[in-house]
Amino acid sequence: EPEVTQTPSHQVTQMGQEVILRCVPISNHLYFYWYRQILGQKVEFLVSFYNNEISEKSEIFDDQFSVERPDGSNFTLKIRSTKLEDSAMYFCASSDGVTGPVGEQYFGPGTRLTVT
Amino acid sequence: AQSVAQPEDQVNVAEGNPLTVKCTYSVSGNPYLFWYVQYPNRGLQFLLKYITGDNLVKGSYGFEAEFNKSQTSFHLKKPSALVSDSALYFCAVRAGFQKLVFGTGTRLLVSP
Numbered sequence: 102e103p104e105v106t107q108t109p110s111h112q113v114t115q116m117g118q119e120v121i122l123r124c125v126p127i128s129n130h131l132y133f134y135w136y137r138q139i140l141g142q143k144v145e146f147l148v149s150f151y152n153n154e155i156s157e158k159s160e161i162f163d164d165q166f167s168v169e170r171p172d173g174s175n176f177t178l179k180i181r182s183t184k185l186e187d188s189a190m191y192f193c194a195s196s197d198g199v200t201g202p203v204g205e206q207y208f209g210p211g212t213r214l215t216v217t
Numbered sequence: 218a219q220s221v222a223q224p225e226d227q228v229n230v231a232e233g234n235p236l237t238v239k240c241t242y243s244v245s246g247n248p249y250l251f252w253y254v255q256y257p258n259r260g261l262q263f264l265l266k267y268i269t270g271d272n273l274v275k276g277s278y279g280f281e282a283e284f285n286k287s288q289t290s291f292h293l294k295k296p297s298a299l300v301s302d303s304a305l306y307f308c309a310v311r312a313g314f315q316k317l318v319f320g321t322g323t324r325l326l327v328s329p
Contacts, residue, residue, distance in 0.1 A: 105260070132315060144261070144307065146316035157314050192260055196315075203249050203268055203311060208260035 103127045105209035107193050113215045114183055122178045122212045124193030133176045134194040134206060135168065137161075144192065150176065183216045190214075219244045219312035221291075223320035230298045231328050238293040238323045240308030249311035250291045252282055255322075256304045264306075267291060278302070298327045 106125045114120050126133050135147040148158040150168055167179045176195075180187055190213050194206040221242045230236045242248050249268055253261040265276025272284045282293045293306060305324050309317040 107260075134315070136317075143321055144309075144317075144319040146318065149315040151315075157316055159316070194261075205251060205263045205266055206317060207263060208253070210258070210260040 105193055105195055105207050107191075107209040107212050109212060110210065111213045111215070113217065116185060116216055117182050120180050120183055120214065122180075122191050122193075122214070124176045124178075124209055125174050126176055126193065126195030127197075127207055128174070130195035130197050130207075132156075132196040132204075132206075133168075133170070134196075135178045136192045136194065136208075137189040138192065138211075139186075139189045147178070180214075183214075185216050188214060188216045219248075219310050219318050221250075221308045221310045221318065221320040223306075223308055223323045225323050226321075227324045227326065229326045229328065232300050233297050236295050236298040236302070236325065236327070238306050238308075238325060240291045240293065240320060242289050242291060242308075242310050244310060244312075248284075248291075250282075250284065251309040251311075251317065252276065252280070252291075252293050253307045253309060253319075254304045255307065261307065264293070298325075300327050300329055303327045 108123045133150040138144045146159050148162045149156045165181050169177050190211045192211045193209045196204040196206045251266045252264040265274050267274050267284045275281045280295050305322045307322050308320040312318040
């Protein structure tokens with residue numbers, strides 16, 4: 102069964118450094134998302150991406166964050182200057198174009214980002 | 218704003234017994250509701266969704282959920298629990314164009 106994959110599984114970085122989290126969505130999916138889950142807290146939406154542009158973003162997704170689909174398979178989340186409070190599990194998700202925005206989203210296993 | 222609430226942090230049930238994990242929602246307009254499960258060190262796995270139609274929705278691994286508009290609830294159920302069902306369960310509602318808003322999660326513990 103097709104899966105969303107994410108690399109790395111764990112990233113440790115120093116405050117102020119840039120990080121890029123990578124995702125390979127399911128191949129025929131058209132909608133892509135990033136969520137994060139701070140330890141012990143809810144899963145929170147960051148951004149959705151469709152047709153090579155951001156379609157929706159949350160208040161968390163400020164100028165420090167950016168997303169890109171650099172080729173036909175990868176979807177990346179960049180944090181330009183990491184803060185301690187960016188430490189969280191980051192989940193990538195994708196959904197197909199058949200059911201559109203009400204389709205179920207399929208999640209990757211996550212990247213645990215630790216900012217020291 | 219669209220939101221869901223999961224009133225129980227943890228549900229304990231014995232293997233073979235029926236289980237219910239509760240979720241209530243608050244939305245303007247038609248609700249699009251989802252259940253996900255998270256096993257340790259894994260991502261969220263889709264279980265089932267309610268978009269429209271029958272109030273009883275069947276999903277993966279024998280789970281089902283009952284949509285109740287008058288009580289604004291979308292409880293997850295399974296007739297006979299397995300030890301392997303032990304995990305963290307999240308209710309979610311579509312808010313805005315595409316984003317999902319998740320509940321705080323309910324830990325299900327199924328004892329042998």
